[in-house]
Amino acid sequence: xxxxxxxxxxxxxxxxxxxxxxxxxxxxxxxxxxxxxxxxxxxxxxxxxxxxxxxxxxxxxxxxxxxxxxxxxxxxxxxxxxxxxxxxxxxxxxxxxxxxxxxxxxxxxxxxxx
Amino acid sequence: xxxxxxxxxxxxxxxxxxxxxxxxxxxxxxxxxxxxxxxxxxxxxxxxxxxxxxxxxxxxxxxxxxxxxxxxxxxxxxxxxxxxxxxxxxxxxxxxxxxxxxxxxxxxxxxxxxxxx
Numbered sequence: 001x002x003x004x005x006x007x008x009x010x011x012x013x014x015x016x017x018x019x020x021x022x023x024x025x026x027x028x029x030x031x032x033x034x035x036x037x038x039x040x041x042x043x044x045x046x047x048x049x050x051x052x053x054x055x056x057x058x059x060x061x062x063x064x065x066x067x068x069x070x071x072x073x074x075x076x077x078x079x080x081x082x083x084x085x086x087x088x089x090x091x092x093x094x095x096x097x098x099x100x101x102x103x104x105x106x107x108x109x110x111x112x113x114x
Numbered sequence: 115x116x117x118x119x120x121x122x123x124x125x126x127x128x129x130x131x132x133x134x135x136x137x138x139x140x141x142x143x144x145x146x147x148x149x150x151x152x153x154x155x156x157x158x159x160x161x162x163x164x165x166x167x168x169x170x171x172x173x174x175x176x177x178x179x180x181x182x183x184x185x186x187x188x189x190x191x192x193x194x195x196x197x198x199x200x201x202x203x204x205x206x207x208x209x210x211x212x213x214x215x216x217x218x219x220x221x222x223x224x225x226x227x228x229x230x231x
Contacts, residue, residue, distance in 0.1 A: 001173075009154070034219060043204065043222040044157070051216075089156055093217075099164045100145050100208045100217030101172070104156040 002027040004092050006105025013112055019077040021108045023090035026071070030092040033066060033073045034102065038087045047088075048075070080112045115140050118223035120205050126229045127195040135190040135226050137205030145208040146188040147172070147220065148180060150201040157204065163188055195230045202227050 003026040013019045025033075034049035050057045050064045050073065057064050061080075066073040077084055087109050091102040121136045137146065144165050149157040159172030163182040177199060179191045188207075192199060206220040 006156075032216070043224050045222070046219045049219065099162065099170075100210070100220065101147070101159060101162060102157075102220065103173075104158070106154055106156045 002030055002092055002094070002103040004090060004103050004105045006090050006108055008108060009106065010109045011111070013080050013110070015080060015082060015112055015114050017080055019075075019080055019084070019110055019112075021075045021088055021090065021110075022072060023074070023092075023105050024070075024072040025092040025103075027092070027094065028068075028071065029094045032093040033064070034091050034093075035062075035064060035075050036089045036091065036104075038089065038107075040086070044089060077110075080110075082112050082114060085110060085112045117141065118205060118207055118221050120203075120223040120226050122226060123224065124227050126231065127192075128231055129196060131195050132191070132193050133195065133228075134192075135203055135205075135228075137188045137190070137207075137223055138186055139188075139205075139207040139221070139223075140186060141207060141209070141221065142185070143207035143209045143221075144185070145210065145217065146182065147206045147208075148178070148188065148190045149204045149206065150174065150199075151204060151225075152201050160190065160203075195228075197230045200228060200230045 031052035036044040037047045038044040063076045090105040118139045147162040148160040161180040166185045203226045205223040208220045
């Protein structure tokens with residue numbers, strides 16, 4: 001089955017700096033890669049996703065890049081703000097035959113210090 | 115719309131007791147999922163359902179049972195709780211728009227914090 005590894009497990013950044021989280025996946029058939037943000041005590045919420053037919057996607061201060069050959073994808077947060085502090089999870093899925101099942105990474109605790 | 119709701123929010127069980135967690139969604143989603151979240155391990159899929167009356171095992175199904183008698187509800191049961199089942203449980207739902215070939219994002223409930231002593 002699919003295995004997703006996520007690094008780093010914790011990330012401390014100064015407000016205004018950039019943050020990068022990297023994930024690798026094992027199943028070359030995976031073609032959908034969402035990122036979820038979970039604030040303390042809250043539910044995970046989708047912040048951005050990318051499908052295998054594109055290499056990069058941006059939404060304001062966040063972007064995701066995908067390297068299918070190397071089987072890794074990354075989340076980039078620019079101009080970090082205190083409200084970006086949360087746990088971020090990457091995930092991978094094979095959309096066409098997995099019933100939407102997601103394999104999650106272990107998560108990255110991001111702390112943005114003023 | 116309430117989205118995805120879970121009952122109860124918190125529960126403490128003694129080893130060997132049983133309980134049922136209820137997940138309800140009002141978005142008419144076909145797919146529903148139960149996850150458990152443990153520190154440093156991300157979200158792990160317990161069971162899932164692709165429609166009313168159907169269920170399937172996920173990554174960590176042992177010790178749990180599920181039922182999907184109504185499209186809007188997905189129940190997770192623990193027949194004989196063990197301390198290893200202490201966790202935060204999340205339910206999620208999703209849908210598959212006809213003709214698109216893709217499954218849309220998963221919407222999560224607020225979670226149930228379960229402690230087994």
